[in-house]
Amino acid sequence: MSGKLAVNAERLIKTFSGNEVIKGCNLSVPAGCIYGLIGANGAGKTTLFKLLMGLLTPTAGTVQIFGMDVGERRDEIIKCIGSIIEAPAFYDHLSARENLEIHLEYMGTSGDVPATLAMVGLELANNQPVSKFSLGMRQRLGIARALIHKPKLLILDEPINGLDPMGIREMRELFLTLKTEHHMTILVSSHILGEIELTADTVGVLVNGVIAQEVAPSVVKKQYPNGLEDYFFNIMAGGKQDA
Incomplete structure (x- = not known):
């Protein structure tokens, strides 16, 4: 990693009807890394991602x-970001291939549709209407749509929701490949802490709208032999962190 920041948020605040959801949040994501964002429901993860985009x-x-x-420069920035924010929506009467082609047209760019569908394990379903897709297949298509225009940054909100164990492993391997071989920066949230532990270079813990801690999983492991789950629950219980 070069030290260049892919994402830099400073003193970020977002208020809805007088209620501060994001509260002076600072976030720094180095280019070329996988940054895992974890937090309880309602901590503000999705709101933070929407602010970043x-x-x-x-x-x-x-x-x-x-x-x-x-x-x-939002219009310029959005072209270098691929994202899944909340449940991905598609044209259900169209095929996976047609949905990706429409997305490319909307983005005003080009991409290799068959290769991208193969990357996410949908090569055999490229002509099938999305209405016939399972939840896991829709999630795979959402990841394909995030990737199709070869973005520099992926922002993925719970991208492995609905995937079976095999699918989770395949996406884990894909994310690592995108980082190492395609030099993408990935900012990903997940409630499956074990997956964040296996993929992330840095973990940020969002508590009540603020990044309470940022730490490498390898550092967590030294202090918490049982891993990220114990570290996370200790933070949520108000414990002091030396990691």
Whole structure:
């Protein structure tokens, strides 16, 4: 990693109807790494991701993606981001291939549809209507859509929801390949802490709208032999962290 930041959020605040959901949050994601964001339900993970992408306007604070201010250059920035935010939606009467082709047209770019579908294990379902897809297949298609335009940054909100154990392993291997061979930066949230532990270079713990801790899983392992789960629950219980 070069030290360049893919994502830099400073003093980020987001208020809804007088309620602060994100509270002076700072987040730094080095380019070329996998950053795992974990937190309890309601901690603000999805809201934070939407702020980073410019889908929500911050009440205060700044966000930069590869040095570009999201508030000033959102249209430019969005083309270098691939994302899954909440449950992915598709044109259900169309095939996986057609959905990706429409996305490429919308993005104003090109991409290798068959190769991308193969990357996520959908090569045999590329002409099947999405209405016939299982939850896991829809999630795979969502990941394919995030990848199809070869973004520099992936922002993935619970990307392995609905996948079976084999699918989870395949996506884990895919994310690691995207980092090492395609030099993508990946910012991913998950409630499956074991997967974050296996893939992330850095873990950020979001508690009540603030990044309470940032740590490498290898450092956590030294202090908590049972791993990230014990570390996380200790933070949630208000424990002091030396990692």
